[in-house]
Amino acid sequence: MSLETQLKSTANLDTPAVLLEYQKDWIGIRAPLKVGEKSRRIGLTWAEAADNVLVASSEKKAGGQTVYYLGYNQDMTVEYIQACAMWARAYNYAAEEIEEGIWPDSDPDKHIKTYTIGFPSGHRIVALTSRPSNLRGRQGVVVIDEAAFHQDLAELLKAALALLIWGGEVHVISTHDGTENAFNELINDIRAGKRKGALFRCPFREAVDDGLYQRVCLRKGIEYREEEEAAWVQDVYDFYGDASEEELDCVPSQGGGAFLSLALVEQRSNREVPVLRLAYPQGYEVQEEHIRLADSLEWCEENLLPLLNAIPLDVQSFYGMDFGRSGDLSVIWPLVKEQNLRKRTPFVVELRNVPFKQQFQIKCYIISRLPNFLKGADDARGNGSQLSEDTAIEFGFNRIERVMLTEGWYRDNMPLFKAALEDDTFYDIPADKDVVSDVRAFRVVKGVARIPEKRTNEKGEKSGPKRHGDAGIAAVLADYASRQDVEIFEFHRVPPSGSHDRTVQTGGGWRSNKGIW
Missing domain, CATH: 3.40.50.300 (P-loop containing nucleotide triphosphate hydrolases)
Structure with missing residues (x-):
């Protein structure tokens, strides 16, 4: 009974x-x-x-x-x-x-x-x-x-x-x-x-x-x-x-220390992994949209395309993105899962003061070229909600997860991220001072590892553009995306049959009803 x-x-x-x-x-x-x-x-x-x-x-x-x-x-x-x-x-x-x-x-x-x-x-x-x-x-x-x-x-x-x-x-x-x-x-x-x-x-x-x-x-x-x-x-x-x-x-005391040790992060870092940084000056957003989109496409072709083409075709791909517009950075962190289930970082993209439409353009350029792309996770707080929604509309709500970074989310997922680093299943973090600092920016606050409110600088505490653990959040989101269940669809490409096709391959990228990326 x-x-x-x-x-x-x-x-x-x-x-x-x-x-x-x-x-x-x-x-x-x-x-x-x-x-x-x-x-x-x-x-x-x-x-x-x-x-x-x-x-x-x-x-x-x-x-x-x-x-x-x-x-x-x-x-x-x-x-x-x-x-x-x-x-x-x-x-x-x-x-x-x-x-x-x-x-x-x-x-x-x-x-x-x-x-x-x-x-x-x-x-x-x-x-x-x-x-x-x-x-x-x-x-x-x-x-x-x-x-x-x-x-x-x-x-x-x-x-x-x-x-x-x-x-x-x-x-x-x-x-x-x-x-x-x-x-x-x-x-x-x-x-x-x-x-x-x-x-x-x-x-x-x-x-x-x-x-x-x-x-x-x-x-x-x-x-x-x-x-x-x-x-x-x-x-x-x-x-x-x-x-x-x-x-x-239920908050254990004596917190406040770094969640990830420098030794651990450096062990998983790789000097060969590039960090691509794109920054525009203040007032750039007032230029005509077609000029701005052409600028970004040119930057993608010169910097991103060679790296994307170098990714093997037999891997599964994911990404995590932390959004920022004028204050914080936007960071896109691709992640590829290899045959042995280890997850490798091919490159990281940092965007500073990049207008919304160009961020969407660059993001779509990356996602559409990641081999066997399965899942992405976006920081969907604040203005990031719009960009995440646009991405989900474009690539499917089943593949783009819109994450609200709550205390409960950090509590559930930070131990898994740390375990992936300790087990060497998440590796090839760029050996870049700012990226490593972001990954180590997580602090134990009220018993939960998260990014504290205080911002840091790229060039020291007294000067330089502000950072707020942006790359670290993108890395955790990428790891989170790689652990989610996904639906896999098999398909064969059909050659274009006319002007009514929604998407065709062009010399300048993929053209859809939303423009070129």
Whole structure:
């Protein structure tokens, strides 16, 4: 019987749901390894206990297993086992009383104190202290609570994950304790695809949105008033003070450092990869459009065409573009995926003060000549939205992804980009001072690697045109595009049959209803 069915059968229809939505979401994740980063005091361990009782009380053929709970101190261990006993009574399950026991330890001068609840299924819930050796020879579900605060989490995880071989599960729950903590590293490894696992995240305000304060009022026997909720939330944040981001918002502390080391970026750089820079003077946009388009086409033919023709025809192609018009640069970063799945940069294009139509012209010139082009990703914020939309109309919305660079997007994709550099699957970054600086411009801000607000200069901090990590963003977008699912269409070119053809090849490039590129 499911947890939801059990709860409905033990609750009066006039009472609110026993579990809040985020608690149900956590229980609903069924994976060999699941990791929850959470705010303090939102009742996630309480919800975990509800699920653990169902698992331990079930027969083996119904998926039942013994549950081993590891807290980092005795108080939280006792609190957990008492919650399990409460849930067993709520389900009206036959269960033994909480039994305190002693397990032998590998060190004869020490012992392991345990708390156990047995069920007629033959399975148990065992709460014990945090030592990797405690899990040797065990089989079942392992719950590691407040994992970031365990003395040797890395070794504990190593012991726990061994249980997965025979069908066990590992549930890791914790608030954060710094960016260098093994708990945060585990989360980043899962985000980067280095380790399989399911992630769950619940900051304090999201828990409040799901009804946490209403549950507090119910528990205290006071009437819920919506106008008092904001004051209660503010009081909680005031209580934690400077630690509130880590304790409540799931943001590991001690951030702010460079996300990518200079040594790593330089190892993936190549002096042979060119950076093509096109800059126009202020006021250039007032010239007649046909003259400007002719200028850009000439620049493309002289600079881009030889590089595009040099790309092998048996690769798959992608690109990422960070948009800028007058302040920041526009950077187009092509990427080709080779037979061995490594992703190489053939060249990078930087555009400064280039009018919109010419940017579109240059961009289309590149995309239409990339061999086996599959996917592109654009920075679609602000004015970049129009250029990205025009590109999607031209090449297909299924192939051009319009990306909003939110904190969540950075959180999900920066670990994958870093992993690609570390694994040497993303390489040939131009060995160019400004490009390398842009790639290294990502800083850990509130636990997430992103480009900070402050801009840098090309020629030092006191002079030169401004940069804002533009090439770095384009590189990450290109890597992102290369990881997306794409639809591949096979076709054979049909020779032009007349003036009604929409697109024909000309000596000056490809001519369509939008001009020449």
